[in-house]
Amino acid sequence: MSVRELTYADALREALREEMLRDPNVVLLGEEIGVLNGVYKVTRGLLDEFGPDRVRDTPISEAAIAGAAVGLALAGMKPVAEIMYMDFLPICMDELATQAAKMRFMSGGQLKIPMVLRTQYSLGRQHGAQHSQFTPSWFFQVPGLKVVAPATPYDAKGLLKSAIREPNPVLFLEGGLLYRTKGPVPEEEYLIPLGKADTKRKGEDVTIVGVSRLVGEALNAAKKLADQGMSAEVIDVRTLQPLDLQAIVESVKKTSRLIVASDDIKTGGVGSEISAAVTENAFDYLDAPVIRIACPDTPIPFSPPLEQQYMPNADKIVDAAVQIIGK
Amino acid sequence: MLQKMLLLRKFEEKVEELFLVKGLLIGPSHLYLGQEAIAVGAMMALEPTDLTVTTYRGHGHALAKDVPANLCMAELFGKSTGNCKGLGGSMHVAIYPRTGSLYATAIVGSGIPITAGVGLGLKLKKSKKIVATFFGDGAVNTGAFHEGVNMIALWKLPVLLFCENNQYAMSTPVKRAVSSPSIAERARAYGMKAMVVDGNDVVSVFVATKAAAESARRHSEPVFLECVTYKMKGHGVYDKGDYRPKDEVAKWLEKDPIKVFKEQLLNRKLITQAEIDEVDKATQREIEEAVSFAIQGEPLPFEQIKSYVYAEEPGA
Numbered sequence: 001m002s003v004r005e006l007t008y009a010d011a012l013r014e015a016l017r018e019e020m021l022r023d024p025n026v027v028l029l030g031e032e033i034g035v036l037n038g039v040y041k042v043t044r045g046l047l048d049e050f051g052p053d054r055v056r057d058t059p060i061s062e063a064a065i066a067g068a069a070v071g072l073a074l075a076g077m078k079p080v081a082e083i084m085y086m087d088f089l090p091i092c093m094d095e096l097a098t099q100a101a102k103m104r105f106m107s108g109g110q111l112k113i114p115m116v117l118r119t120q121y122s123l124g125r126q127h128g129a130q131h132s133q134f135t136p137s138w139f140f141q142v143p144g145l146k147v148v149a150p151a152t153p154y155d156a157k158g159l160l161k162s163a164i165r166e167p168n169p170v171l172f173l174e175g176g177l178l179y180r181t182k183g184p185v186p187e188e189e190y191l192i193p194l195g196k197a198d199t200k201r202k203g204e205d206v207t208i209v210g211v212s213r214l215v216g217e218a219l220n221a222a223k224k225l226a227d228q229g230m231s232a233e234v235i236d237v238r239t240l241q242p243l244d245l246q247a248i249v250e251s252v253k254k255t256s257r258l259i260v261a262s263d264d265i266k267t268g269g270v271g272s273e274i275s276a277a278v279t280e281n282a283f284d285y286l287d288a289p290v291i292r293i294a295c296p297d298t299p300i301p302f303s304p305p306l307e308q309q310y311m312p313n314a315d316k317i318v319d320a321a322v323q324i325i326g327k
Numbered sequence: 328m329l330q331k332m333l334l335l336r337k338f339e340e341k342v343e344e345l346f347l348v349k350g351l352l353i354g355p356s357h358l359y360l361g362q363e364a365i366a367v368g369a370m371m372a373l374e375p376t377d378l379t380v381t382t383y384r385g386h387g388h389a390l391a392k393d394v395p396a397n398l399c400m401a402e403l404f405g406k407s408t409g410n411c412k413g414l415g416g417s418m419h420v421a422i423y424p425r426t427g428s429l430y431a432t433a434i435v436g437s438g439i440p441i442t443a444g445v446g447l448g449l450k451l452k453k454s455k456k457i458v459a460t461f462f463g464d465g466a467v468n469t470g471a472f473h474e475g476v477n478m479i480a481l482w483k484l485p486v487l488l489f490c491e492n493n494q495y496a497m498s499t500p501v502k503r504a505v506s507s508p509s510i511a512e513r514a515r516a517y518g519m520k521a522m523v524v525d526g527n528d529v530v531s532v533f534v535a536t537k538a539a540a541e542s543a544r545r546h547s548e549p550v551f552l553e554c555v556t557y558k559m560k561g562h563g564v565y566d567k568g569d570y571r572p573k574d575e576v577a578k579w580l581e582k583d584p585i586k587v588f589k590e591q592l593l594n595r596k597l598i599t600q601a602e603i604d605e606v607d608k609a610t611q612r613e614i615e616e617a618v619s620f621a622i623q624g625e626p627l628p629f630e631q632i633k634s635y636v637y638a639e640e641p642g643a
Contacts, residue, residue: 027451053451059481064440064474071380071444074429075458077451079444094437094471103430105635107422108412111430112638143636167638 002187009179011153012042015160016080018189020050023078026164029056030065030082039084040120040179066092066117070100073115080164083119086173087133100169101144115170116163122176123263124213124311129299134212134263136270139171140241146194147241149173151215153183155238158192166194175213197244199251203233206321207251210236211262211270214293218261220314221321230325240270248274249282256287257324261317266294288324293317328371328529329592329603332585333610335363335387338396341614342386342403346564352403356417359387361527361559364584365491366391368532369459373540376427378458380442383433385421388461392428394421400617406624413626414635429458436469438462439488443475446484450547457543459487465496467510479549480517486549487539488514491526493558498570514551526554527584530591559583
């Protein structure tokens with residue numbers, strides 16, 4: 001198998017292109033995705049290759065972009081809609097959470113909504129309080145939606161291809177800081193199933209569950225811990241809904257300690273959910289409190305030094321690990 | 328046509344009785360009484376294969392779009408024999424894709440962007456079908472309406488928009504909620520063909536829809552039809568509508584679409600009173616059968632509801 005180094009953005013682009021070549025019903029819509037090639041260049045060249053019927057620039061109408069994706073799915077198409085920033089998702093919350101996610105259920109199984117809504121969060125890019133938020137818990141609380149958050153180019157490509165083939169609405173969360181990161185991606189086609197976590201590093205003393213950008217930080221933390229003689233296992237959840245709880249629980253049974261690292265707000269976030277679920281399922285195996293490494297409960301500050309202090313990182317994970325490994 | 332209108336009327340009268348007299352139905356239920364000419368006139372002018380996206384006031388749309396009355400009634404009773412297996416209820420009874428009754432939303436305005444998407448899908452697939460959406464005067468003040476109407480006009484989608492202006496958004500009269508002199512004017516501002524139709528005259532609705540459907544189907548030109556009508560009763564089954572002036576209600580009851588249509592047919596000797604009585608009786612029988620069908624059904628076993636959250640089959 002031949003493998004190249006691709007950026008996260010190019011890996012996503014390959015996934016879109018391959019699925020568009022495979023299935024003529026796959027269409028893209030969103031703001032600035034066509035003529036401008038996408039704000040993050042994920043859709044670069046696709047307008048030229050597939051034409052304006054399949055790569056559609058839309059007005060700034062987030063509710064209607066999401067609603068139109070729902071309607072396209074109802075009409076038998078496979079829409080992949082792009083919402084430029086995760087902060088704009090509340091504008092289309094009704095169409096996504098109250099319409100798309102519930103249609104199959106409310107119709108007694110008559111309807112099927114195969115749609116993907118891609119978006120990204122820009123924490124760490126000095127975009128301020130309204131262009132940086134990572135708010136997955138607003139969405140994984142919605143039965144009927146699937147929520148995916150890849151951390152590497154390899155996962156980004158394989159998961160997006162699977163998401164496009166899903167018969168359900170999928171919210172696909174990309175990391176704004178990840179677009180230019182590089183990683184190995186095979187030339188050959190592959191898929192990664194939704195709902196399967198990936199153990200990115202094996203270890204014995206503590207389990208670090210990472211989400212999106214913080215998978216990389218968790219791996220950096222694991223290296224630093226190894227230098228200090230401690231062994232950390234790093235699990236990338238990859239999909240938040242459905243969550244591969246079994247993989248996390250199995251790891252915790254081995255390490256007896258858990259840290260959850262995610263770029264969302266600490267209160268009621270991903271870490272809270274995973275912590276509660278692990279407590280319910282593996283309480284007897286835990287030797288220390290579960291630690292959440294997440295953002296503090298304030299809006300995101302613009303000031304670059306303040307934002308740096310605000311963000312979770314490898315050092316914060318290391319500090320937490322050192323504290324609990326002694327216990 | 329008259330038979331359909333009577334079916335809608337008698338269904339709602341029965342629903343009202345089951346709620347208020349017999350106490351057999353509970354939950355919100357938004358009756359279509361007085362608006363029958365719109366759903367019936369429109370659906371009869373559309374092709375049976377055309378699609379509809381409607382709302383929580385959808386019993387009438389469902390029946391007019393050929394969702395069987397017994398399935399609708401069972402859905403209202405929350406039984407597994409209902410078209411949505413009792414998981415949708417009154418507000419989603421117009422979801423029955425096999426007759427083209429594609430979707431019914433309970434969130435005001437949200438159906439319009441969805442309709443834009445359905446229309447876009449039909450256009451991309453070069454389908455001969457068109458999609459019609461129905462919504463109330465309340466919807467025209469939502470953001471979703473404006474975003475959706477703009478897209479439909481901008482992309483020239485094969486869509487008909489039926490605004491059922493029944494004069495009140497819950498208890499708020501149009502004059503206290505809509506800034507523009509007419510609702511149709513709003514659609515014109517987006518560069519869309521728009522007309523005002525007497526929503527209590529089934530023939531007017533039929534004729535207007537025929538022409539509009541032609542424009543949408545042949546030329547992918549969307550058309551907005553503001554159908555002026557009146558809720559005979561309140562917003563929901565428990566609402567007496569006391570906030571409306573008595574003389575206004577009396578004036579509109581004179582324009583009851585079924586009464587008007589019967590008079591037209593009798594005056595032109597297109598039907599006899601005996602024939603009307605016959606249709607009346609047959610329709611009443613259909614409704615009674617729908618009620619017994621609904622009562623006989625069972626709710627879905629609770630442990631099964633989880634299986635309706637996600638589609639399991641792999642995407643094609």
